[in-house]
Amino acid sequence: MSYEDIKKWREQHIHEQIDHEQLNNFHDDLMLKTVQLAMEKFEEEQGEVPAPFAFFLMGSAGRKEQSVWSDQDHGIVFDGSSQHQDYFQKLGEEIVDGLEKVGYERCDGKVMASESRWTKPIDEWKQQVIDWLDEETWQSLRHFSTFIDSRFFLGEAKLLDDVKQVAFSYIQSYPEIMNRLIDNVGFIQKGVGVFGQLLPQQSGKRTGQINIKTTAMFPFVNALRLLVLCNQIMKAPTVERFTALTAKYSFLTEYQILFESLLAFKFQFTKNAVEYEEVHYIPLKKLSKKDKQELKEYMKKGGELFERTKNTIEKECSKW
CATH class of the missing domain: 1.20.120 (Four Helix Bundle (Hemerythrin (Met), subunit A))
Structure with missing residues (x-):
């Protein structure tokens, strides 16, 4: 199967979806096939994934609110050292490229796994979430809200849950941040x-x-x-x-x-x-x-x- 095959499958069947729920389940199937293909291609060229990871969706895909057309919003958290950053970011680039070929536009705001802000080791992810909340700027809180709408999609779900738990603990310690949110x-x-x-x-x-x-x-x-x-x-x-x-x-x-x-x-x-x-x-x-x-x-x-x-x-x- 190629990206072109998945694109044809999308074009043939997307307008057959009869309601919002069925359409979003179809998007999940489509994106899963694409991400799995991207991983296969990348592992053949660059070697096996070097650490456990979670690939997650954000935005309308994270919330299961996609329409017939959708852009990309996704990220990666991995349980390893920063020396694996290059591998996962390049994997993110392959995923972005694959999804684009299938019919998902790149995110204008660059909320994608090809970007260092959205692909990090778990310790750096936890620190980034704290930094966003500490900073309390309009933009940092917007990034935080985008992340909180993340939905686990592939890999190890616990990694994403662990990062979200840091956010919950922070809010419990500093509840006044809710007013800023x-x-x-x-x-x-x-x-x-x-x-x-x-x-x-x-x-x-x-x-x-x-x-x-x-x-x-x-x-x-x-x-x-x-x-x-x-x-x-x-x-x-x-x-x-x-x-x-x-x-x-x-x-x-x-x-x-x-x-x-x-x-x-x-x-x-x-x-x-x-x-x-x-x-x-x-x-x-x-x-x-x-x-x-x-x-x-x-x-x-x-x-x-x-x-x-x-x-x-x-x-x-x-x-x-």
């Missing part, structure tokens, strides 16, 4: 105007289209990330985070139903997108009156959930 994602792009109208892009290529990711999905995603940090839960997919937390926070049940409905809504209106950038936008002219009301409800409830999450964290997690 709230501020870091606190800006919610307005999707509805003062007269109750949807607010699409006003200029450029996406004029007349609304960004469903930033206006509707992000408030749910950010709220659940904050709650799992507060409750030391390892899971990355937002739906799994809801399920893990509803026993403690019964108010989440209503929002989980809404979020799963939002995923279905997004799937319906983006499943025929022809390029990556298109999957985040929906032209308003495609929406019926009922669709528009539904979209406004997702935006309203997402904002409401984020506020309830803030209040919960202020009561429970930022004053341990």
